[in-house]
Amino acid sequence: MRSTPTAQAVLTLLAACMAAAPTVAQQKSAADGIAEYRAMLADGNPAELFEAKGEDLWKKKRGPKNASLEQCDLGKGPGVVKGAFVELPRYFADTSRVQDLESRLLTCMERLQGFDPVAISKTAFGQGEQLTMEGLTAWISAESRGLKFNLPQAHADERKTFELGKRAFFYRGGPYDFSCASCHGQPDKRIRLQDLPDLTKNPGNGIGFAAWPAYRVSSGEMWSMQRRLNDCFRQQRFPYPGYASDVTIALGVYMGVNAKGAESIAPALKR
C-alpha cells in the first residue's frame, strides 16, 4: 500500500509528537498535534459526500405519496432551506409545537411523502431511513454554513422549552449522578484529552452546538445532533432517549439560544 501524501505526513507528525519525553510540554504538543491533524483533515471532509446525498433526497420524489421534500417548511417558509438550520429548534404553528430539524423532517416526510415517523424513530442509527436523515441533516446544515445562530424566542412555547431544556441540562441521575452539566457546565475542562465546551454559555464559533452534524473520523459515521445527544445520554449512564423526543428538542433550544451569535460550521469534522 502506498499511503496518500496526507496520511504519510500525519503519521510523521504523530510519530514526532509521541517520541518526545513525558513533560508538561508533552501535554501541549499532544494537544497541538491533534489540532494540526484536524486542520489537515479539514479539507476533504467526507461530510460532503453526505451533503450531496442529502440534496438529492430533498429533491427526489419518494415514499408512498411519491413526492419530494421541496415544499417542506423548516421555519422560514415552504422550501426555504438557506438559513433555516441556524433558527432551529423553533415553534411551528401547523404542529403547535417546538421542533428541531430532525423532528421537523419527520413531520415533512410524513405529511408530504407518506412515511411513518414512528417507524423512522424506531429505526437504529445508520440503517434504513435513518440514512436519509444523515444526508438531509448534513445538506440542510451545510446550507447555513457560516451563518450565526439566531433561534427565535418570541413565542411563549419557545421560551417555555428553553426553561425545560435548562432543567434537563442540570438534571442529575443514573448510577453516576451525571447531568449534562457534569461535563459541559464549566469552561476549560476536558475528559481525557477531549476538550469540553461550556454549553451554559456561547462557547464560540464552530464549537459545541455549532459543530453538529459532524463526520466522525474514528468511526467513519455521519452523526446528526440527535445521534450526538443519544450518545451523550449513553455516556451519562441514562436510559435511552427517544429519537426527536421532547427532552432532545428542549436541550436543543437551551444550547441553541445560549449559542446565539456563534457561527455554524456544520457539517463539521470530528475525531
Next chain:
Amino acid sequence: MTHKKTLFLAAAAAATVLIAGCAAMGPKPDYDTLVAQMMTGSFRDEGIAKVDRLQQDASNAACSQAQGGSPPEAVANAIQQAALKSVRMPADGKFIGDWREGEKLAQNGRGMTWTDKSAAPAANGGNCYNCHQITKAEISYGTIGPSLYQYGKNRGVTDADSPTAKPIIEYTWTKLWNAKAYNACSGMPRFGHAGLLDEKQLKDLMALILDPKSPVNQ
C-alpha cells in the same frame, strides 16, 4: 379639542399596554411537573439502563435544582451527613490493595451504559483518568477533577498502615465510597454507595494513590 384628544389617546395607549402586559403574563408554568412529564415521556429502557435511573434521591434532586450552584446550607449539610453515614469500611480493616490492578482499573472507562452487558462491579472500570491526572506517565488525562499525582506523598503518607496515616486513609476511602460525604454536589460518582465497584476494586484504587511504592507517589 386637541388636548382632550391627546389625553384620550394616551389613556387608550396605556390601557392597551396594561392589557397586553396581563395577557403576556399568564399563569407561570409548573416546571416541576412539566420536567417530570418530559423525562418520563422521553426515555425508555435499553439493556441494563432502565428508566428507574431517572428517579432522583435527595442529593440529585437538590443539586439539580441548584443548577450548578450550591443548595441551601441546611440541605447540603443533611446530604453530607447522610452520605457519611452510608459509608461501609472494609470488613477486614485492610484498605490498601494492589496498585498495578488499581492502574488498570483507573484506565478502564467501561461500565453501566446500555451497551455494557452486565451491571456487576466486575464489569465496571473506575473511569478515573476521564477526570483526573494520576500517574506522571499517563498524559491522556482529564481535568474535571483535581490532579491526584503525588496524592499520598503530598499528604505525608510513608507507611499506609501506620496510625498517623489513618485519618487520610479513612478520608480517601470515604471519598471513593461516597464523595458526597464531603461535598453535597460533588461531580464524582459514588463508587461504593452505588455498587459500581466492590471492596477489592476500591482497595486497588486506594493503593494506586496511597501506596508509597505506587508510581503516583514517586
Next chain:
Amino acid sequence: MADPMRIRAQAAGDKATVRVLMAHEMETGQRKDAAGKSIPAWYIQEVTAQLNGKTVLTAQWGPSVAKNPFLQFNVKGAKAGDKIGVAWVDNKGDKRTDETTVS
C-alpha cells in the same frame, strides 16, 4: 454503481491541485460483526487520474486506506478548462469514474 466522488481541481501557476473525496467502505477484512462473523474485505485497489484523457497518476491501494478516502495531488501543466478524470476499481470488481473541469 457506487456513490459519486467529489472532485475539485484548481489551477495555480503552472499546475493544478486536485482534491478527491471517494465514497467507499474500505473494509479491511479484519473486522467481525456482532455475531462474530468476519466482515469480508472490500476496498479500492487501483486509482487512476487523467488529464484530458491522458493518465497522469496511478495508485495501488490496500485495506489500510481509511473509509471514505481523501486524495490530493498536483498535476503539472494543467490549466483552467482542462478535464480531470478520476477512476477507481475495487477488489470486488466494482468501479467508478467521475470528472471535473479545472477552475
